[in-house]
Amino acid sequence: MTEPTKPDELDVSVPHSARVWNYWLGGKDWFAADKAAGDAYCTKYPDMKYMVRESRHFLVRTVTHLARECGMRQFLDVGAGLPTANNTHEIVQRIAPESRVVYVDHDPLVLLHVHAMGDSTLEGAMDYVLADMRDTDLVLDGAAKTLDMSRPIAVVINDVLGHIVDWDEALGLVRRLVARVPSGSYLCLSHSTASDAKHRAVQEEYNNSGAIPYIMREPEVTKAFFEGLDLVEPGFVSWPNWRPDANTGRTTERAGWGGVARIP
Incomplete structure (x- = not known):
């Protein structure tokens, strides 16, 4: 795996979304500003702690399905965020050790942690691309160093497209990626939504911080992200309603939605 470059400067006084989520998920890679922002958010909107877990469990269930039921052996995890437990390569390589996984993130700190969390299985591969997910040429060219771009790839975009403020830009990013992977590939995508007016107000306050x-x-x-694709059952649904299992927890209909779709 490529040795990452250590970031020269890191402003720990400003909360970072990846570190805040890491804190909410019980990780260790956060600073005081991230903890303060996360605590303030959950004080005003306690259901957030359930939502972040539902988002993570959605990732675990969908990636498991892709590896076990769909036979996918190549994964491109776009906007990976800071690793915690049950990361994409860990999930799929437990099922199929020969699986190959590439993580994408624009933050060098994230990719330092991806590098530090351990190597792939001997049979498979795990690497990363340092890139803004909007630069799909850079993302795919980097992924091609590890993945066979002539064979199906599962493109995983879990709850990161909200960081792209412009809707057309977010939609265009997904459509460019879908257009560049082979037929028989899959898109696994989720996106947060506001549960209620109070949630929207707390999120707006966070955005202005x-x-x-x-x-x-x-x-x-x-749902427009899946236009022209073949959604697998149960379709585009709220996170906990996508093939729930014993670990899914309670249902929050408006927490976030997602789905898995085959690319024709």
Whole structure:
């Protein structure tokens, strides 16, 4: 795996969304500003602690399905965020050790942690691309060093598109990626939505705090990411309603929605 470059400067006084989520998920890679922002958010909107877990469990279940039921052996995890437990390569390589996984993120700190969390299985591969996910040429060219771009790839975009404020830009990013992977590939995508007016107000306050903003979008809008694709059952649904298992927990209909779709 490529040796990452250590970031020269890191402003720990400003909360970072990846580190805040890491804190919420019980990780260890956060600073005081991230903890303060995360605690303030959950004090005003306690259901957030359930939502972040539902988002993570959605990733675990969908990636498991892709590896076990769909036979996918190549994964491109776009906007990976800071690793915690049950990361994409760990999940799929437990099922199929020969699986190959590439993580993408624009933050060098994230990719330092991806490098530090351990190597792939001997049979498979794990690497990363340092790139803004909007630069799809850079993302795919980097992924091609590890993945066979002539064979199906599962493109995983879990709850990061809200960081792209412009809707057309977010939609265009997904469509460019879908257009560049082979037929028989899959798109696994989720997006947060506001549960209620109070949630929207707390999120707006967070966005105005100086942290990297996240734009909530309604499922009626975000379903457009799957236009022209073949959604697998149960379709585009709220996170906990996508093939729930014993670890899914309670149902929050408006927490976030997602789905898995085959690319024709």
